[in-house]
Each structure stands twice: as structure tokens, then as C-alpha cells.
Amino acid sequence: MTGLSKEKFVVSHKKMLEKSFNDLRKKGWFARHSFLDNPGKAWLNLEENGRANKCVFYTLYDANTAFKIPQTKFGPGMPSFLENPLEIHYNGNISEIMQVLKKNGLEVEIENNKLYIVP
DSSP states (O other), rough: SSOOOOSSOOOHHHHHHHHHHHHHHHOOOEEEEEOOOSHHHHHHHHHHOOOOSSSEEEHHHHHHHHHHEEEETEEEOOOSBSSSOEEEEEEEEEHHHHHHHHHHHOEEEEETEEEEEEE
């Protein structure tokens, strides 16, 4: 053995989201992480720029309420794992979005027409 841990490598929610959003972009979607600070501003920006028809994103507010901020000896670390559900805002084919998210290992739920990635 080369000194590597026998524990299974755990891929963070953030990495799975990055892969999912990259896959969606390849399919022609506008996909953004921490897009502006609230959904209202984000939708307005998308509409003004003609990108509101096939889009998927979460806002900075969504990220701040969903991701766990790890504490390190140097202070707060980079958020990687979800602590609370993350709302994903979208317009377009929800089945295609869900298929890509699930393919990349994310657990998704729909509640009142809202899409969430759950921890």
C-alpha cells in the first residue's frame, strides 16, 4: 500500500454541481453557480440578456443558506458539502436537468414546483 487511506474518496456536493452544470452547458444550457445575490436580480439579468429560456442556476443567497462553511485553524474554509437543501432555479426541461444532476450523484427533490438538491 502506498500510504493512501483505505477510506472511500467522497466527492463533494460542490464538485458534483460543477460537473452537472458543465454537462448542462454542453447541452446548450446557461448554468451558473452563486449567480448574483438573489433570484429577482438573477431573473432580471437573464431576461435582459436573452438567456431566460433555457437556464439553471443558484444564487449567492441560496449557496450561503445551503452549504456548510468548514472551520479550519486559519478561519472559515471553502464550502463544499451541503448542510441544507439547495434551491436550483430553472426555466426549461426539468426532466433533462434532473437527469444530469442524478447522473452526477446528486439527490434531487421537487416541492411546490421548486427543485432542490438535498444533502
